Amino acid sequence: MRDSGVGADRFSLSALLAAAAEGFGLHEGAAVHALSLKSGLEMDLSVGNALVGFYAEHGHSIEDVVDVFERMSAKDVISWTGLLNGYMEFGLVDMAMDVFDRMPVRNFVTYNAVLTGFNHNKEGVRVTFARKSGLRGLGLFKQMLEDGLEISDVTVTGVLNACAIAAERKMSEQVQAFAIKCGCGSTPWIDAALIDMCIKCGRSGDAHLLFEKWRHEESFHIAWNSLLAASFRDGEYEKALSTFLKMFRSNDVQFIDEFILTTVLGACGALGFAEFGKQMHCFAAKSGLLSAQGVGNAIISMYGKCGALETAVNVFKRMPCRDLVSWNALITSHLLHRQGDEILDLWSQMERLPIKPDSVTFLLVISSCSYTSSNSADKCRELFLSMSSIYGIEPAVEHYAAFVHVLGCWGHFEEAEQLIGKMPFKPSALVWRSLLDSCNRQPNMTMRRLAMRHLLALEPQDPSTYVLASNLYSESARWQCSESTRLKMREKGMRKIPARSWTFHGNSIHSFFARDRSHPQSKDIYAGLDVLILECMKAGYEPDTTFVLHDVEEYQKRHFLMYHSVKLAAMYGLLMSGHGETIRVVKNVRMCGDCHSFLEYTSAATGKEILVRDSAGFHIFRGGKCSCRG
Ligand SMILES: [Zn+2]
Ligand SMILES: [Zn+2]
Incomplete structure (x- = not known):
């Protein structure tokens, strides 16, 4: 021109x-x-x-x-x-x-921009913030109605999303009634947002009803997607998978697109459900979806989270092209096995490629320095500084926390303390938790107390802080304090996130809480466990009751300890597994020190390999030793 x-x-x-x-x-x-x-x-x-x-x-x-x-x-x-x-x-x-x-x-475009913006930013933010923004979105919508502004499809989708974020059950019913009444024209997107909202507001039944009445045949996959994605985001992986299995078995496989498959693979990874993940890998290969970058990446991540590190590496190597997400998935898989040296090696390969690392990569690589075979604090420092100076990425609080952990793990507590003091923002609970955690590797009572004090001040409402504090006091034999902490906890009506472990058999998930007797084979499990415990005790295992938080007599404490969920799940695995088969257990929180020691003895007594993934990564128990102990 x-x-x-x-x-x-x-x-x-x-x-x-x-x-x-x-x-x-x-x-x-x-x-x-x-x-x-x-x-x-x-x-x-x-x-x-x-x-x-x-x-x-x-x-x-x-x-x-x-x-x-x-x-x-x-x-x-x-x-x-x-x-x-x-x-x-x-x-x-x-x-x-x-x-x-x-x-x-302001006009209606402004309001829509806010509503869309809230939804655009809802993922990856803290729950409290998300709820607040959801409520704010609802408030805005009310204001729009009062001001008589034009209500469009965008507005309706926006308000449904806002309500989903706020997770307000009562309000969600009103909003749904409004969406029907206003006759905005029911598009697949509005209906999908309705399903999503119902699930988020605890109206799972209504969501399934909407799903069954889905009117837009040509966009059926949108309905599946929102049902799957909603259950997945809420951490209801089992629900997500059972929804999917229904579809998979009814042979409606033509609805499975790249996004659905990626979500399902994600659920398999989160649950550690290797068998089903493998089936999905085969399906991807047969259906031609394997060539989609997102699917390939999800397969790497799935194998990594299921403990099949070698397979993850092979899939990565065979990929025709790898993007940053593929690299991050591979590094995550190694991190779950605490393979720091391998990760630093991958990092040096990456540095020579034109791929630009992102803040996730840095978080992973920095964290890996806690698990190298020799002191890598220098390397970590260099990495941390290069983030902003070379790559233009400002370290977030997570990066600081990971760096603090690395410094603590290698005994550089003075530097860790200085780093916390120099942080450009107020050190959050995450930072203190990292410091506290590193004290497990390098015992340091002063640092423990310091971290603990800050944690209690920062997160007095968080049940896990109370558990930590109570443990800490018990350890230093200050029973008085320990008791009062527990009392405070009970007064506030707080409970720990219930610990849960699960294992797989015959293409289904078998899940256990502590002292759970709901499993149909629980009689066999408890009988087997009692025999095994005696066997292990003969070999030198001593139940360590400091891991019990209940205010009960010593003999009762033993009883609580013996039936922790991970022991029940492992026992079920041992009962059902064939010769030479590895027992796989996943736990939603970290397993306690007693369960860890028990499983070490169990692997020796039974000659079986037991693989446990808890929130800290993988433990491979073999011949009386765990992989996490170097
Ligand atoms: Zn335990
Ligand atoms: Zn271990």
């Missing part, structure tokens, strides 16, 4: 920018920006608005958006909404809301 001698005008520039935001990248958009500067049109309202919109989508940082916005001499509701949208796009919800409050005028 410029070559033909036609001058750029405000309309063509805005149109070009809109096109750049839609289809082109930053480069083209920046060129148009330069052109608008030259022609002096940057100050023009419509060009300025288009620029704000463009940088919100494609800018390097929020500064790009703010820069343009501040230079505009005239601003209208579109400019302000564009700025708000920019903050939302960069995940700065609080600042977006600040813009919302400061705006001179």
Whole structure:
């Protein structure tokens, strides 16, 4: 256009920018920006608005958006909404809301931008925050109704999502009634958001009802997707898989697309359900979905989380092309096995590739330095510093926490303390927990107490803090304190997250709580366990009752300890496993020291290999030893 001698005008520039935001990248958009500067049109309202919109989508940082916005001499509701949208796009919800409050005028587009922004930012944020933003979204919707603003499909989807985030059951019923009454036209997206909302608000039955009445045949996979994804996000993996199995067995396999398969593989990984994961791998190969990058990555991650590290490595090697997610999945698999040296090796391979690591990569690689064969604190320091200086990634609190853990693990407590003092934000509970955790590797009573004090001050409401504190006091024989902590806990009506372990047999999941007798074979399990315990005690195993938190007599404590969920699940595995078969158990929280020692003895007594994944990673018990003990 410029070559033909036609001058750029405000309309063509805005149109070009809109096109750049839609289809082109930053480069083209920046060129148009330069052109608008030259022609002096940057100050023009419509060009300025288009620029704000463009940088919100494609800018390097929020500064790009703010820069343009501040230079505009005239601003209208579109400019302000564009700025708000920019903050939302960069995940700065609080600042977006600040813009919302400061705006001179708002219209329905503004409201929709806020609702969409809330939903856009709902994943990966803390639960309390998500709930707050959900409630705020609902409040906005009420305000829209009162102001008589136009309600569109976008608004309805937005408010359904907001309600889902807020997890307000009562409100969800009202919102659903409204969505039906307002006759906004039921699109697959609105119906999918309805299903999602019902599940999030604890109305699982209504969600299935909606699912059965699904009206949009051509987009049936959307319904499946939202049902699966909702159960998956809530950590209800078993539900997600049983929903999927129903579909898989009814031979409706043509609905399985890349996204559904990725979700299912994710559920297999989370549960450690290797057999079913393998079947899904075969299905992917047969259906041609294996070539999809997302599916390939999900398969690596699934094998890694199921403890099949070698298979994960093979899949990775055979991939025709690997992206950052593939590398991160492979590194995660190694981290679960605490293979620090291998990870540092992978990292040096990565450094030579044109792949740019992200903050997840750094978190994994930094964490791996706790598990190297020799002191890698220097390497870790170098990695940590390179994040911002070479890669332009500002370390988040998670990175600091991981670094603190590494320093503690190698005994550099002084430096760890200094690092905590120098952090650009207030050290969170995560940081103190990491310090406390590293004291298990390098016993240091002063650091333990320091971490504990901060944890109690920061998270007085968190049941796990109480358990920790109670344990700490018990260990140092300050029973008085220990008792009062427990009392406080009971007064507040707090309970630990119930520990649960599960194992697999015959393509199904067998799940156990502590002292659980609900399993149909529980008689055999308890009888078998009693025999095994005696066997192990003969070999030198001594039950360690410091891991029991109940205020009971010593003999009762033993009873509680003996039937921890991981022991029950492992026993069931031993009963059902064939010759030479590995027993696989997954536990939702960390197993206690007594269960760990018991399983070491068990692996020697039975000659079997027992693989346990708890929240800290894999433990492979073989011949009386665990892999985590070096
Ligand atoms: Zn235990
Ligand atoms: Zn172990």
